[in-house]
Amino acid sequence: MAHDHNVNPNAPLEYQSEAGRLNITGFWTFLGAEIALFSTLFASYFALQSRVGDGPTSIEMFEAGLVMIMTMLLLTSSFTCGLAIHEMRANNVKGVIGWMIITLILGAGFIGYELYEFVHYVHEGVTLGTSAHWSMFFILLGTHGLHVSIGIGWIILLLIQLARRGLTPKTASKVFISSLYWHFLDVVWIFIFTCVYLMGMVN
Amino acid sequence: MDLKWNEFIITGDPLILGAQISILLGGIAVVAALTYFKKWSWLWKEWLTSVDHKKLGIMYILSALLMLFRGGIDGLMIRTQLAKPGMEFLDPQHYNEVFSTHGVIMILFMAMPFLIGLINYIVPLQIGARDVAFPYLNNLSFWTFFVGMALFNISFIIGGSPDAGWTGYTPLATNEFSPGPGQNYYLLAIQIAGIGTLMTGINFFVTILKMRTKGMTLMKMSMFTWTSLITMLIIIFAFPVLTVALAMQTFDRLFGSVLFTLQGDGNPMLWVNLFWVWGHPEVYIVILPAFGIFSEIISTFARKQLFAYKAMVVSIVTISVLSFLVWVHHFFTMGNSAEANSFFSITTMAISIPTGVKIFNWLFTMYRGRITFTTPMLWSLAFIPNFVIGGVTGVMLAMAAADYQYHNTYFLVSHFHYVLISGTVFACFAGLIYWYPKMFGHKLNEKIGKWAFWIFVIGFNVCFFPQYFLGLDGMPRRISTYLPEDGWTGLNMISTIGAFMMGLAFLIFVYNIYYSWRYSPREKTGDAWGLGRNLEWATTSSIPPHYNFAVLPEVTGLDPYWDMKEKGLDQQKNTDYKPIHMPSNSSTPAIMSALMGMAAFGLVFQWYWVGIVGAVGIFITMIVRSFDYNDGYYVSVEEIKETEAKANK
Ligand code: HEM
Ligand SMILES: [Cu+2]
Numbered sequence: 006m007a008h009d010h011n012v013n014p015n016a017p018l019e020y021q022s023e024a025g026r027l028n029i030t031g032f033w034t035f036l037g038a039e040i041a042l043f044s045t046l047f048a049s050y051f052a053l054q055s056r057v058g059d060g061p062t063s064i065e066m067f068e069a070g071l072v073m074i075m076t077m078l079l080l081t082s083s084f085t086c087g088l089a090i091h092e093m094r095a096n097n098v099k100g101v102i103g104w105m106i107i108t109l110i111l112g113a114g115f116i117g118y119e120l121y122e123f124v125h126y127v128h129e130g131v132t133l134g135t136s137a138h139w140s141m142f143f144i145l146l147g148t149h150g151l152h153v154s155i156g157i158g159w160i161i162l163l164l165i166q167l168a169r170r171g172l173t174p175k176t177a178s179k180v181f182i183s184s185l186y187w188h189f190l191d192v193v194w195i196f197i198f199t200c201v202y203l204m205g206m207v208n
Numbered sequence: 209m210d211l212k213w214n215e216f217i218i219t220g221d222p223l224i225l226g227a228q229i230s231i232l233l234g235g236i237a238v239v240a241a242l243t244y245f246k247k248w249s250w251l252w253k254e255w256l257t258s259v260d261h262k263k264l265g266i267m268y269i270l271s272a273l274l275m276l277f278r279g280g281i282d283g284l285m286i287r288t289q290l291a292k293p294g295m296e297f298l299d300p301q302h303y304n305e306v307f308s309t310h311g312v313i314m315i316l317f318m319a320m321p322f323l324i325g326l327i328n329y330i331v332p333l334q335i336g337a338r339d340v341a342f343p344y345l346n347n348l349s350f351w352t353f354f355v356g357m358a359l360f361n362i363s364f365i366i367g368g369s370p371d372a373g374w375t376g377y378t379p380l381a382t383n384e385f386s387p388g389p390g391q392n393y394y395l396l397a398i399q400i401a402g403i404g405t406l407m408t409g410i411n412f413f414v415t416i417l418k419m420r421t422k423g424m425t426l427m428k429m430s431m432f433t434w435t436s437l438i439t440m441l442i443i444i445f446a447f448p449v450l451t452v453a454l455a456m457q458t459f460d461r462l463f464g465s466v467l468f469t470l471q472g473d474g475n476p477m478l479w480v481n482l483f484w485v486w487g488h489p490e491v492y493i494v495i496l497p498a499f500g501i502f503s504e505i506i507s508t509f510a511r512k513q514l515f516a517y518k519a520m521v522v523s524i525v526t527i528s529v530l531s532f533l534v535w536v537h538h539f540f541t542m543g544n545s546a547e548a549n550s551f552f553s554i555t556t557m558a559i560s561i562p563t564g565v566k567i568f569n570w571l572f573t574m575y576r577g578r579i580t581f582t583t584p585m586l587w588s589l590a591f592i593p594n595f596v597i598g599g600v601t602g603v604m605l606a607m608a609a610a611d612y613q614y615h616n617t618y619f620l621v622s623h624f625h626y627v628l629i630s631g632t633v634f635a636c637f638a639g640l641i642y643w644y645p646k647m648f649g650h651k652l653n654e655k656i657g658k659w660a661f662w663i664f665v666i667g668f669n670v671c672f673f674p675q676y677f678l679g680l681d682g683m684p685r686r687i688s689t690y691l692p693e694d695g696w697t698g699l700n701m702i703s704t705i706g707a708f709m710m711g712l713a714f715l716i717f718v719y720n721i722y723y724s725w726r727y728s729p730r731e732k733t734g735d736a737w738g739l740g741r742n743l744e745w746a747t748t749s750s751i752p753p754h755y756n757f758a759v760l761p762e763v764t765g766l767d768p769y770w771d772m773k774e775k776g777l778d779q780q781k782n783t784d785y786k787p788i789h790m791p792s793n794s795s796t797p798a799i800m801s802a803l804m805g806m807a808a809f810g811l812v813f814q815w816y817w818v819g820i821v822g823a824v825g826i827f828i829t830m831i832v833r834s835f836d837y838n839d840g841y842y843v844s845v846e847e848i849k850e851t852e853a854k855a856n857k
Contacts, residue, residue: 027341030418034410034444042448049478058473133465137474140465144456162834175837
């Protein structure tokens with residue numbers, strides 16, 4: 006049943022096979038769980054926000070410029086990821102691969118800056134053990150950063166498969182799912198940007 | 209962590225030594241038997257790598273029975289220690305370890321997998337599907353659960369068990385007060401198993417939503433399928449909370465963060481909140497499928513459609529929403545404001561309304577029914593009054609002011625055993641006996657089954673009813689001994705006797721499995737009880753073939769199989785066979801999970817290189833999986849014809 010190849014040629018490629026449709030529904034459900042996961046992290050962050058102990062507060066550490074660059078990188082990558090899916094609808098493998106590579110480069114840039122930021126804090130003496138506030142900061146941002154890194158690795162694998170097999174209902178549904186994931190991480194970042202950085206720099 | 213050899217393997221306790229020796233001998237016996245009968249490749253190919261939901265279901269149930277045994281031994285050890293004042297059977301440290309592992313094992317490694325096993329076996333059949341939405345993931349879920357379970361269970365022989373309660377409250381569970389590997393085992397083992405549970409949640413949620421056979425709208429699904437669907441939804445939203453909470457405590461213990469500690473401005477109450485934000489929905493995860501099982505059995509053996517099906521559906525949906533809004537009732541006494549306590553007091557009491565609705569629905573289903581008193585029906589009948597006692601005492605606990613008296617006494621212990629045993633455990637037994645012919649092609653012996661039933665139910669009440677009074681008399685939970693002057697001796701002794709009665713009943717139950725395997729007549733049809741109402745009974749043979757249905761059934765109303773029988777339609781007469789597509793087995797989930805176990809084991813002892821090697825291994829298996837384009841295979845029409853002709857011959 007699930008794996009019947011009852012193909013629907015009128016739908017977009019990624020929705021054509023039953024397996025593709027199920028995978029997409031399954032992934033949306035997984036994103037529901039991811040929302041619960043990040044909500045818990047945000048709730049914990051808020052609960053511990055004022056618990057800085059002897060350590061510095063956010064306002065003493067954050068640098069607006071760095072965060073703006075990171076945000077621009079990730080937002081742009083979400084846009085280029087959308088362009089890749091657009092090319093997929095036009096059945097242009099080269100376009101998909103090209104835009105995805107740009108997406109990944111932007112994502113890698115984001116991770117680079119994030120690592121730089123973490124290392125910088127550690128040099129300033131702010132670490133996981135400085136205070137509950139900073140523990141939670143590193144865990145929340147680290148979880149997001151880990152997600153982005155895994156996304157980069159995953160999409161590289163998919164690009165190899167695309168190059169080898171071209172666009173089929175199966176490769177298309179995989180690429181489409183990875184794009185949902187990428188956009189989702191972008192949305193999470195917007196919340197981090199607002200709740201952690203902006204609010205942290207105002208208080 | 210620098211451990212000396214004799215600290216690594218636990219030594220010096222005769223009880224643990226006995227367990228070590230019996231595990232060693234048991235292990236050798238199993239390996240020898242498999243080698244002697246040349247069953248290794250059969251085991252690997254037919255079972256361990258199988259993606260068949262039915263086989264996975266059976267493996268879940270077997271593991272759960274094993275855990276019921278282990279958790280039961282823990283329980284009996286607790287009761288032995290408490291039988292009389294001043295007992296020296298377990299020292300206080302060992303006592304702490306035993307009640308901690310007892311709780312974790314019973315809830316996470318017994319109740320959940322037992323129910324998930326039944327869901328695995330039955331739900332795809334009830335919705336008329338040939339498998340689940342993600343068969344590969346299903347195998348992976350099983351293995352992550354299994355590895356988590358194994359990791360948790362080895363703690364008592366290697367390194368030492370967790371001893372901070374099944375709730376793992378901070379600051380007790382932080383490095384300062386719980387040094388050593390025990391609590392790390394708790395965090396990592398539950399983490400791995402929890403990820404498996406989340407995957408099960410997603411898998412069955414999509415399966416039930418997307419893979420129902422023709423004509424089965426949501427409001428035509430069986431009640432067990434409905435409760436499973438809602439359970440999966442709760443899992444999807446509750447388990448990520450646990451994942452995060454466990455990860456946070458792991459960071460505190462292994463990587464020096466200060467989230468829940470007393471230093472660094474940490475907040476131990478945050479753990480308590482997060483734990484119960486998951487923990488209360490968790491108790492509904494283990495009770496809703498039980499409600500489903502009782503609904504099936506009661507309507508089958510009363511030969512009536514379930515009374516007020518729609519009210520039933522509405523009440524489980526209501527329960528699922530409310531279950532996320534009551535968590536503070538677990539710590540009314542821990543410094544909340546009066547407003548917060550009142551709010552959570554009211555939401556908690558509100559939960560008893562939909563629960564009460566269901567009780568009346570079951571009663572009205574039986575009203576004027578022609579009841580057959582089979583063992584599964586007896587378990588279901590016993591459930592109703594016993595669960596009501598658990599529910600009523602729950603409402604008593606829900607009154608925040610009164611809870612200052614009851615909290616952390618044996619009154620609470622008795623409450624949750626009344627709901628968990630007469631709800632979940634009775635349902636597991638009832639469901640297993642009810643669907644046993646579907647799984648193994650023969651029934652369990654009714655006479656032996658009734659002995660087990662009566663001894664268990666009486667033993668259960670003898671064990672736990674006195675505990676309400678012990679609690680009201682002020683006996684706190686989690687104490688390893690008491691004084692004769694406390695005046696708790698008599699009731700404790702009675703309670704211990706009841707516990708051993710339940711142990712005896714369990715042994716009889718297991719003996720029944722053996723006895724029935726030898727002597728029970730084999731079933732000739734798919735409808736073993738002759739009263740089946742839902743599609744799981746509509747298969748040609750008593751044990752469904754791996755593709756379940758040769759031709760997918762069509763559904764027009766509730767209780768579709770009953771309907772077909774009434775209309776004289778024979779699902780099996782339809783021989784319009786088409787090739788059936790089925791998924792292939794896979795060995796990566798077992799390997800991936802084993803690597804997770806290895807990585808986690810390394811982290812338990814803070815051997816980070818083992819963790820890193822394991823993590824790299826996990827990524828490699830994921831890459832292998834990503835490049836795997838195996839799309840399954842087709843069962844040919846000839847093969848279907850052959851299988852169907854052979855059915856029940
Ligand atoms: C009528 C519905 C119920 C109500 C009103 C209710 C109420 C409560 C309250 C207020 C507590 C906390 C008491 C305290 O700590 O002092 C509690 C504890 C507990 N309940 Fe219930 N409950 C209900 C049903 C259930 C069900 C169906 C289950 C499981 C199947 C369950 C399992 C538990 C467990 C495991 C605990 C204690 C855990 C611990 O502290 O270790 N309850 N219940
Ligand atoms: Cu609760």
